[in-house]
Structures are given as structure tokens and as C-alpha cells.
Amino acid sequence: MKKIAVLTSGGDAPGMNAAIRAVVRGAIYNHVEVCGIIRGYKGMIDGDIRPLKSHDVSNIIQKGGTILKSARSEEFRTKRGREKAYKNLKENGIEGIVAIGGNGTFTGAEIFLKEFGVPTVGVPGTIDNDLYGTDYTIGFDTAVNTALDAIDKIRDTADSHDRVFFVEVMGRDSGYIAVQTGIGGGAELVMVPENPDSIERVIQTLSTGRDRSKFSSIVVVAEGEELGDAHYLSVKAKEMLPNMDIRMTTLGHVQRGGAPSAIDRILGSRLGLAAVEGLLEGKHNVMAGIINDKVNYCSFHDSINKKKPLNHELIRMVNILSI
Incomplete structure (x- = not known):
């Protein structure tokens, strides 16, 4: 050749x-x-x-x-x-x-x-x-570190205002970024396509955390999560937990760029x-x-x-x- x-x-x-x-x-x-x-x-x-x-x-x-x-x-x-x-x-x-x-x-x-x-x-x-x-x-490694950097910043705001944040990361068919980011970022919940989940478990996890005086939480959601994206899940959670301050963030293509x-x-x-x-x-x-x-x-x-x-x-x- x-x-x-x-x-x-x-x-x-x-x-x-x-x-x-x-x-x-x-x-x-x-x-x-x-x-x-x-x-x-x-x-x-x-x-x-x-x-x-x-x-x-x-x-x-x-x-x-x-x-x-x-x-x-x-x-x-x-x-x-x-x-x-x-x-x-x-x-x-x-x-x-x-x-x-x-x-x-x-x-x-x-x-x-x-x-x-x-x-x-x-x-x-x-x-x-x-x-x-x-x-x-x-x-993959760079994307995880980019997502982690964002979640660290979101955590500061969540903690300051006693908020729950649903953070969507990339992963249309795979939860690898979500899982690694969730572990590294200390997330309270990680939702991925490979692991069947329910909105009831989300509500229970957030409610249990609040009962233990955990007033801020991070939920990492892979974009391919079968229950829905971070926006849908945050709206559903707000309907079922009206007394919680719930927000959402989609990290999107920022995960692809950078050195x-x-x-x-x-x-x-x-x-x-x-x-x-x-x-x-x-x-x-x-x-x-x-x-x-x-x-x-x-x-x-x-x-x-x-x-x-x-x-x-x-x-x-x-x-x-x-x-």
C-alpha cells in the first residue's frame, strides 16, 4: 500500500x-x-x-x-x-x-x-x-469533564437557592456521559436509557432528600431517557412537588467542543x-x-x-x- x-x-x-x-x-x-x-x-x-x-x-x-x-x-x-x-x-x-x-x-x-x-x-x-x-x-473523557465543570457551577446556584436542577447531558442511545457525570458531580439521581425508571421514583428520591434536610439536588438526565427529556421531567416534578423550586438546564453541544x-x-x-x-x-x-x-x-x-x-x-x- x-x-x-x-x-x-x-x-x-x-x-x-x-x-x-x-x-x-x-x-x-x-x-x-x-x-x-x-x-x-x-x-x-x-x-x-x-x-x-x-x-x-x-x-x-x-x-x-x-x-x-x-x-x-x-x-x-x-x-x-x-x-x-x-x-x-x-x-x-x-x-x-x-x-x-x-x-x-x-x-x-x-x-x-x-x-x-x-x-x-x-x-x-x-x-x-x-x-x-x-x-x-x-x-468521551473531555465531554464528561465539560459536563462536570458545568454541574459544579450549577451546584453552587442550586445550593444558594435551595433548588432542584434537572441537567440534561448528551447521550441519545447511551447513558455513559450521564452516569460518569452523575458520579463525579455528586448527583442525587441519574436517568439513562439503559435503566428503566419512573416519575414516581424521581419524586420519592427528591422528597426523601428534602425530609433529610437536603434542600438542593442535581438530577442528571441523558437526552435519550425514555421517560422524557429534562424539560418534561422538570415540569412533571414541579406539578407533583409544587413547594420545591425546580429548574432545568440543557448542556447541549458545549460538550462536544473545547481542548x-x-x-x-x-x-x-x-x-x-x-x-x-x-x-x-x-x-x-x-x-x-x-x-x-x-x-x-x-x-x-x-x-x-x-x-x-x-x-x-x-x-x-x-x-x-x-x-
Whole structure:
């Protein structure tokens, strides 16, 4: 393999630039040319493909977002769009791809490989930490620390005014951010999609806390919570506990931005290099991950389709420590 390309697709995540840097320098170290595809699969279709040298990835490891940019591409979902993308890769002499992203990114890569045989190795870049085949995904640690910083500030206000705050964090299908943030932020309750809950338990927890002279509380809610979002839950709680001062805050996309933590910089670097080395060893249709601090390659099929279990021991810990 003489020439490869790297792209980022889907939602951005802190640490993606560290992965891009590792891909570029890992390829150059192995005497392989490397190109960057701008705006993911959209750029592949548009032919927005640029050579990358070592100096092009200098001074980026500390930056959030992605220097290659990211975009959704409805055209890539069509056979015609993928044909255009393949033609551009061939014209540029690209023989393999490192795709940094999440489920959608890997789904597109798997279909593309089946149709045109372009070897692809994925790197898990998503703050949700919801991909099977790796203990942690790039961006998760930074997102948790961002959410924790916000909750620490909200806690000051909650305590000053004897308020209950429902704080919504990201996690459409996964409660990883909510659980880690809840434990680190000393939340009284954590609500996640993986753990069936009821509004009655919320009311009981808040009421019991008030009976114990706990006048301020934090309830962390994952955006994918089946009972409803933080706004809905705060309204319902206010209806059932009219004497409590109840507010809500949605942290939203602030969790995606900012300088990556040391953990995400190191993780991005390890996985970017592992993807290049895997590609050069003949691996394809797999995601490079880390399990028990060792590099692990998991098929795209398993990474996309297998559910990554949430550690329910952490939920139990929240319930114990919030008394």
C-alpha cells in the first residue's frame, strides 16, 4: 500500500485532531503517502482531497473539533454518490482509508467496501462512548469533564437557592456521559436509557432528600431517557412537588467542543496509529479500539450492531452515594 486517506465524519469529538495527526505521521513513518478528505464522505464525492505532510498536522493535538471538517452526506447514501466517491479515490491513487467517526461513519464504510473493495479501518470518534469493541471512544473523557465543570457551577446556584436542577447531558442511545457525570458531580439521581425508571421514583428520591434536610439536588438526565427529556421531567416534578423550586438546564453541544483532555489526546494518538498499522497489515472492515489498555480490532458489523452494555454497578453506586 503506497497511499492512504483519512477522513472525519459525523459529530465532531475532542481528540479527533490527535487521531488525524497520528494517522498522518504514522503513515509517513511507514513510507506511505497520506491525503486528507475534507468534510468526510461529502468531500470524497466532491473530490476535495488534499495531500498531507508532517508539518500540516503540527500544533493541532491540543485543538478541539477536526481540521478536516465534518459533514453529513445524503448523496453518499446512494449508489451513484458512492460511485463518484470511488472514482475520485482511484484518480488520486488512494488504496486505503482511515475513517474517524461513529456508527454512521462505519456503516457507510462497510457498504463502500462491499461495493468497491476499498480497505477501511475505523477509529471510534464520538463523545457518547457507545461503540462496541472499545472501552472508550475519542471525546468521551473531555465531554464528561465539560459536563462536570458545568454541574459544579450549577451546584453552587442550586445550593444558594435551595433548588432542584434537572441537567440534561448528551447521550441519545447511551447513558455513559450521564452516569460518569452523575458520579463525579455528586448527583442525587441519574436517568439513562439503559435503566428503566419512573416519575414516581424521581419524586420519592427528591422528597426523601428534602425530609433529610437536603434542600438542593442535581438530577442528571441523558437526552435519550425514555421517560422524557429534562424539560418534561422538570415540569412533571414541579406539578407533583409544587413547594420545591425546580429548574432545568440543557448542556447541549458545549460538550462536544473545547481542548481535548490528556486522556483523549493519548487515546486519539494510539488509535490513529493503530488504524494505520492495521491497514498496512492487511486488516479491513474493522474498527481499532482499546480493551483493557490493549489495541483491539473489532469488525464494523459488531461495532455497529452489538450493544455496548452500561455498567449497572455504576448506577447502583449513584443510588448508594446520594443518600
